[in-house]
Structure formats: structure tokens, C-alpha cells
Amino acid sequence: MEPTPIKASCPDCRLSELCLPYGLQRDEVKQLATIVKNQRLLQFDDFLYLLGEECRCLYAVKSGSFRSFIANGDGLEQTIGFYLPGEIMGLDALQHDRFSCSTIALETSTVCEVPLSRLNSLCNEIPGLQMQMMRILGKEIASDHDTIVLLGHRTAIERVATFLLMLSQRYAALGFSSTTFNLSMRRQDIANFLGLTIETVSRQLAELSKQGIITVKQRIIKINDLPSLKTIVNPCAGQQLTTA
Amino acid sequence: MEPTPIKASCPDCRLSELCLPYGLQRDEVKQLATIVKNQRLLQFDDFLYLLGEECRCLYAVKSGSFRSFIANGDGLEQTIGFYLPGEIMGLDALQHDRFSCSTIALETSTVCEVPLSRLNSLCNEIPGLQMQMMRILGKEIASDHDTIVLLGHRTAIERVATFLLMLSQRYAALGFSSTTFNLSMRRQDIANFLGLTIETVSRQLAELSKQGIITVKQRIIKINDLPSLKTIVNPCAGQQLTTA
């Protein structure tokens, strides 16, 4: 995706309804903006942070997208999730002040840095901010649970369909099209996230394409038949996914 | 497991180092104890809460153990995780004040109820409590990430070995034996959590048993060769699992 990288700080940021400022008074948002550091620019394949590194800041995606993963000792890695604009990265580090995964830019992206110590202080001053932090953390947990369900009990085609549906819903929440979008991740990233091989992902996309449910052209995905996609994800009822 | 269900409140609770009071001053713990409701007793198969229910309290395991899961529309369910004494349940509800999974007792168990509204207020008064909440939430997230890795890129025997190792470490943290323990969950629960069938779990346990790495007698597990078990989980180096 190609969201215009605006340099706006929190009060003028079009993502404020999705991000930390949600639910805050206007003056509280201004207060928050004072602790948010200048945006950092990352290119494709730049690391935002590494597993094991000390965590001083949380990061909010301003534009672009990211992939977080845990690298095994033997070179294998497991993708934990993808982050789109408005989402907060680094929450796993709240346990020990060290990142428990690595995060890398999938395209040219910008992030806002939020120093952890100052965020904590501000949470004590602004109850609404503390509430919002709790909501964000709860969302991260619920989203991880969705991923666990995905990996635990889903066939290949269900996984791919669920992946597309999750993205669709998240793009929609950002005000983008929910039916046509440009994947910022490679097939390898998708496969790794879904616990499949790239060949299997490719085959399932081809199958969905053959059924006319989606149209695939490289990384451009067009969803032609949303109900059918939902039926694959949840064969019985019209399911509601927690936006992951 | 059979932890003696002591009626002690937070200041005298032997779990305080693992639970919410960790890192608090003695008088702060007393303050916390005033908002923690009387313990609730649950029998095997009793629901602590249901998916979709409004969340008014978080729950800390006082004794016994729990299983949380997401039930699909079509009767299938995916186990999200297991909870042992000192661990906090219901964190996924912080997003929308509704539980996004169901939780059920695996044996006779007790929980402490912590009203959410009063916990939030107290977090504003006691910075250390807010810190500890953040740590607990960060731990939950890191633990979920471990589960994602487990389900994404592990063979059946690696999953079973990892499961045993995770339990071993958590029991050790509770002061119980890390090599001999009594599973409170059925094979069905383990299989469901690991994304396998009960037959496969049974076969992998038999295989580990045949290799002399563990001894299985119904639900009693004895780990005879911890290094070998670790080697199965991570073939290269001596890995450190985030206690999940």
C-alpha cells in the first residue's frame, strides 16, 4: 500500500482514531504529541528492532507496513504478524524491557517513536491514555488468539482465505478498499506466517482464483466474492473475525 | 496438580511473587487486597467465563488450572492456552470489555476476582501496579507468540516435546518439580492445543517414552532426560523458552 506519509503529529494525524490518541481529549492528544519523537524512515528490509534488544520505545506505524518474526537458532523463522498504519509495535517487550521478536519493514515506511518511560508517566496523568493502552494490549492479545486458531485447526485453503479476509478488514478500517489491495509482503512472508510453504500458498491462491472468488495479479489482490471467501473461512455461519 | 488451596489474601499469598502484587510495597499489596474479591471455587468442567460475555473482572488462578478456548460455530474448538496458579485470565477482554474466548476449569480450582474498574483506578494510584499490569500483558503476548511459533513450524514430536518443556518450566517457577508432574488436562485438550489429533499426541508420547526420554503413566509425566527433550525442541542450541 502507498499511504501518503504525512508529517502530521498526533492532533492532526489521520490515524489518531486507530492509534494511541483514541478516546483522548484534544488537549490530552497535544500532551501525548509532546512525547512522541520525530518519525523514523525505514526502507524495505530495514530492521526496526531486533530480538533481544533493549526496548526504550514503542513504535506506531505511520505509513507502510512491517513484519515481525522470531528467528530460530537454526536459521528458520516464524512470522508472528504484520503491522499496518495505526498499529503499535513492540508490545511483547513490556514483559522484560527486551524485544522478544524482530521487526522489519516490508516497504518504505515511517514510524512514530514513543519512549516507554515517558508513556508510562503520561499514563498516570491521563487515565484515558492508560485505558487506551489497555485496549491496544487487549487487541494485540485477541489478535494473537485469532492467529493461534488459524494455525491450529485450519486447512491450507482456509488459512489463505482467512489471511485475505483479515487484511481486507484491516484495510477497510484504514479507509482503504476492502476488495482490492496490494500485498506488501512476499509469498514467502505469507507462507511463513500461515505455517505453509510458498508453493502451497501459490496453489491455494490459484484455486481461489480458479473458482472466481479472487483475482490475483502478482501482489494485487481483488476479492470478487466476499461471501464465498467468508464461507471458506467459516463453513457454517457468517463469522466475525477480531480484526487482527 | 494439587496445590493446597489457601484462603490467604494477597499479602500472605504464596503466589504474590508471580501474580499482580509482584514489585509492590507491602502497604500497596494491602491496598490491592482490598479490591480483590473473595475466592471463587470451580469444579471440573465449570465455566469461569464464556466468549462474548461482558467482562467486569480479571481472574487470577489461586489453585488448580484452567483451559481457555475459542469455539467455532460448527462445534470445533481451538484451545488457546492453559493457566496455572499465579496467572491472570481474561486479558483478551481488555479490548472491548467482552471476553473473546471461553475459560473452563480442568480440575477443582479457585480464582481471585479483580474488578476491572477498581483495578484501573488503583493503577492510577499505584504506578508499580500499572507497571506490573504492563509486564503481565507483555508476558501474555510473548507467550502467545511462542504458541504461534509452536503451531506454525513444528512437527508433531516437536510440539509434544515443547508442550512438556513449557509445563516443566512453569511448574518449576511455581516451586513444583520440573521433572515429575501430573497433567491436569486430557489428551484431547493437549491435542487440541497443539493442533494435532489425540492419536498423534498419544503416538508421540509413546515415541518419547520408547526413547527413554520420558516416562508416561496416564497423566503422570516424568522427564528422565531433559537435555534430549530440549534438543528435540531446538535441534541446534540450548534454547530458552519464554515461560508460556
Next chain:
DNA sequence: CGTACAATTGAGAATCCTCAAGAGCAGTGG
């Protein structure tokens, strides 16, 4: 002792992975 439930074990089937080759696309240089 008999029933109900949990767990184990076996044989065949299905899904997904591995290995391998080919197609599509972008960038470089003659």
C-alpha cells in the same frame, strides 16, 4: 463386576511438503 470414558495402537487415506523445472518481471549493459 459392568459401564462409561480415556487412552493406545494399527492400517489405509489425504493433505501438504520436497524437489525440480519453468514462467513472469525488473534492472543492467551492450
Next chain:
DNA sequence: CCACTGCTCTTGAGGATTCTCAATTGTACG
């Protein structure tokens, strides 16, 4: 403009792991 390289993605065939179905054993409890 076209060949060449490098990378990503697709497609095919065979093989391995895990699932499904089925029967048996084991344990708890009335």
C-alpha cells in the same frame, strides 16, 4: 532494442507426515 541476470512466483510429480476410521486396552466409579 534485446540479451542476460537475478529474483519472485507458478506449476508439476512423487513422497512423507499426519489424519481418519476402527478396534482394543486401560482406568475410574457405581
